[in-house]
Amino acid sequence: MFGWRKWIDWVDHRLDRRAITALIRGFGLPATDRRSAVLGMLIIILLIMQIVTGLLLAFYYHPAPRAAYASTLLIIRDTHFGWYIHQMHVWGSHLLIVLFAVHVLGLFVYGAYRGRGEIVWITGVGLVLLSMQGALTGNLLPWDQQAYWSTVRTLEIIRAIPLWGTVLSFLVGGLAITPALLIRFYVVHTIFIPFLLWACIYLHAAALRRLGYGARTDTPYGTMPALQALIRGLLVFGIVLTLGTLFPTRFIEEADPFTTPSDIRLPWFLWPAYGVLETLTHRIGGWVLFLVLLVLLLFPFADRTRQPQPPGKSVTWGVLGAVVIALITFGYIGYIRGG
Amino acid sequence: MTRNTSPPEQIKRRSFLQRLLQLVMSLWGVGIIGVITAYLRPPRTLPLMGVTDFRVGPLDQFKKGEARFIPHARHPFWVIRTERDQLIALSAVCTHLRCILRWDADRGELVCPCHGGTFDLNGNVLIGPPPRPLRTFETHVRGGVIYVRLA
Secondary structure, eight states: OTTHHHHHHHHHTTSOHHHHHHHHHHHSOOOSSHHHHHHHHHHHHHHHHHHHHHHHHHTTOOOSHHHHHHHHHIIIIISTTHHHHHHHHHHHHHHHHHHHHHHHHHHHHHTTTTTTOHHHHHHHHHHHHHHHHHHHHHHHTTOBHHHHHHHHHHHHHHHHSTTHHHHHHHHTTSSSOOHHHHHHHHHIIIIIHHHHHHHHHHHHHHHHHHTTOOGGGGSOOOHHHHHHHHHHHHHHHHHHHHHHHHSOOOOOSBOOTTOOOSOOOOOGGGHHHHHHHHHHHHHHHHHHHHHHHHHHHHGGGGOOOSSOOOOOHHHHHHHHHHHHHHHHHHHHHHHHTTO | OTTOOSOHHHHHHHHHHHHHHHHHHHHHHHHHHHHHHHHHSOOTTGGGTTOOEEEEEEGGGSOTTOEEEEOOSSSOEEEEEOTTSOEEEEEOBOTTTOOBOEEETTTTEEEOTTTOOEEOTTSOEEESSOOSOOOEEEEEEETTEEEEEOO
8 A cells, every 4th residue: 555565664673663553553552341441442542632723822822921821922913823722721621630530540440550560550530630730730820810810820729739739839939920930830840741641551551461451462453443543533522622613711901910800710620629719628638639649549448358349349339439429519619619 | 457357237237336435535525625724824913913913112212213123923123212212123133134223222223243234214125135124113103102003
């Protein structure tokens, strides 16, 4: 076909092709069944889309207070397809958080955290938290009123969580919104988080592999997986484009530290946390959130099962039900309290 | 396709599907490359970031006969207030080899230090190798402040 074979052989004689495919396979999430394979592929496709769109945005973006706004305006208004690329990046980030969260729920349902699955679990939860941090740091970058004031409110929440707030404020150089914070957010957003995300995915896949998942990935890649990837890629592409076209995020006037608009909302994934803080006061709620994070990260260490196996039906549905009800309840409280 | 030993019509369908897949993928790829190329082509407003009027300074601090060099990153230029109280803004970049011109106050001309190209206040070439006249910019005074329109 188009003489591909000749070119592949040419490269193969100079560079072992198998070494590269092995590297790619190492990155691939081991597919134990169809559902996790589909989800894993969607996540990888979405991540690649985020990298490509983010890279394109970086061609015009300036991480300095006034220039940030002007350059975002330039991307949205003056370049061809710039607003499309911007919206794809924003909606892609929301979708990524959802997919990672669904993936972690899947890990729980399948019991992948049990029987030496601690690293699988921690990297899985880490991916959710990282994708949220990516959305939070990216949120400030356009430097409009929405970006500025929702970040002010987000930092209030982060400050309320013991330890996390301290560590984060050290990393970003204080929790006041200054030019220094903007550039740190930019660096964290464009360099640290992508790097940590891929590292987490690699560790996650390697740990799953160590536990014996994905034994069937040694079959050669043929046309069918490529076709499936193409179809899924088009699907994700279409969903993100549709969301970005129908519900574009607002881009309003330039950030003004002396005028607070009345209709600023937090990112949706912080509504449950905000609901907890609003119901239990910031002091107690902060500790509750801290403990929730701690339990979420470390509970596999308390599990004594030797083999990765699904937990009992009643445990699964009990925990899932409790988590979903808590998220919806506190999310709703957070939303109506102006989250 | 010689390595396949299945019946001929089977080969046809498989190769047809493969070609179809390649066509779809190529079209998609071409579309994406087109979008990215269109996006990366710098918009005309890029160097100015939406600001077209460059603020030079208050008119009353600008004496008659004075010339001031403005080191603008993209369009460095000279602003000259003539003895007849005329404001002129001329590109400071020689059209020959892009050297930065100097103001010769005695002759009232812009002179290139590289090859001696000389321009008058209308930007026309008087002496030397420059192939084209200098670019001129529109000037205007608002609220006692001189602005130069760079777009």
